Amino acid sequence: MEKLLEVKDLYTTFKTKHGEVKAVNGVSFDLAPGEIMAIVGESGSGKSVTAMSVLQLVARNGRISGGEILFEGSDLVKKTDKEMRSIRGKDISMIFQDPMSCLNPVFTIGWQLDEVLRLHNKGMSKADRTARIIDMLEQVGMSNPEARMKQYPHELSGGMRQRIMIAMSLLLDPKLLIADEPTTALDVTIQAQIMDLIVELAKKMGTAVILITHDLGVVAGVADKVMVMYAGEVVEKADLRDLYYKPAHPYTHGLLGALPRLNMEKNSLQPIPGSTPDLLLEREECPFFERCSVAMECCRKKPPFYNVGENHMAKCWRFHPDFIAYQNKQKEEQTNG
Ligand SMILES: Nc1ncnc2c1ncn2[C@@H]1O[C@H](COP(=O)(O)OP(=O)(O)OP(=O)(O)O)[C@@H](O)[C@H]1O
Numbered sequence: 001m002e003k004l005l006e007v008k009d010l011y012t013t014f015k016t017k018h019g020e021v022k023a024v025n026g027v028s029f030d031l032a033p034g035e036i037m038a039i040v041g042e043s044g045s046g047k048s049v050t051a052m053s054v055l056q057l058v059a060r061n062g063r064i065s066g067g068e069i070l071f072e073g074s075d076l077v078k079k080t081d082k083e084m085r086s087i088r089g090k091d092i093s094m095i096f097q098d099p100m101s102c103l104n105p106v107f108t109i110g111w112q113l114d115e116v117l118r119l120h121n122k123g124m125s126k127a128d129r130t131a132r133i134i135d136m137l138e139q140v141g142m143s144n145p146e147a148r149m150k151q152y153p154h155e156l157s158g159g160m161r162q163r164i165m166i167a168m169s170l171l172l173d174p175k176l177l178i179a180d181e182p183t184t185a186l187d188v189t190i191q192a193q194i195m196d197l198i199v200e201l202a203k204k205m206g207t208a209v210i211l212i213t214h215d216l217g218v219v220a221g222v223a224d225k226v227m228v229m230y231a232g233e234v235v236e237k238a239d240l241r242d243l244y245y246k247p248a249h250p251y252t253h254g255l256l257g258a259l260p261r262l263n264m265e266k267n268s269l270q271p272i273p274g275s276t277p278d279l280l281l282e283r284e285e286c287p288f289f290e291r292c293s294v295a296m297e298c299c300r301k302k303p304p305f306y307n308v309g310e311n312h313m314a315k316c317w318r319f320h321p322d323f324i325a326y327q328n329k330q331k332e333e334q335t336n337g
């Protein structure tokens, strides 16, 4: 399959006065054109830093210390600032947590949308730009777009501003859209609507999407595949259905609110006891070791990824062939004796 984005063994670290924070530790994933992937994980698991690394917008005290980020085959890590600015405007766009941080309070909505087109499509006429803006505003479900264009950001509700952000991010028909918790500031019903809207429009336009959330429930019906992050590492990757119905990693079970060996159908969201490990320390053990209810002695060493199904991988010793054989033998003995 042709790939749009390939992230290979990415490491991103931050210098702080307490030491080096290892925020992203060997993350790899890929995305096909038009594919929708969710990144889920608790607060601090490295979801945003992964996204910002793709965009080459890591904070100034941070750096990408290893890995490659291939976008249409060329490595974004090696691009100049100027090249990245052009890619960010046109090929990859982003929707941030807080729309007010991206909208300028002193300009009208219409002016700001027009500026995006003016900067990136220099040859486009004013009339064509306006037609494109009106079309986009209609697509994100805004009634009376001409009137909306004359309004200022503070005159709109949170949900409306979020729609403007979606319109703005899709205006240039990007190949990849990254939406980082576009919904946390909004109430749950609007959250679901916004998430659905992003995916609906992206599907229509053939845009690939990375949706970032700490809530597996939010991406339930909308993502093609899911990557679960914990303490800067990917612990499980799977197609959405498999992740829901056949979660493999104990942490994913935790996110789904069901412990291994308990009822797999149960997927209410419950907090997992304990807290995430210190990202300042070099770790030998599995990052989930201390919180894992089924940890074994071998988990003091970091597990590799194991294939647990089609397109389904988990970083857990419980999927080592020897462990599976041992479990099967135990089951057999139980049924026989
Ligand atoms: N500029 C920075 N300097 C130092 N540490 C940072 C910096 N930015 C992020 N971090 C650390 O990197 C880790 C990963 O942060 P990140 O923002 O990616 O988490 P997240 O998964 O997006 O969490 P949330 O769900 O809360 O948004 C955290 O421990 C965070 O404190």
Ligand SMILES: [Mg+2]
Pocket: 047, 048, 049, 180
């Ligand atoms: Mg974040």
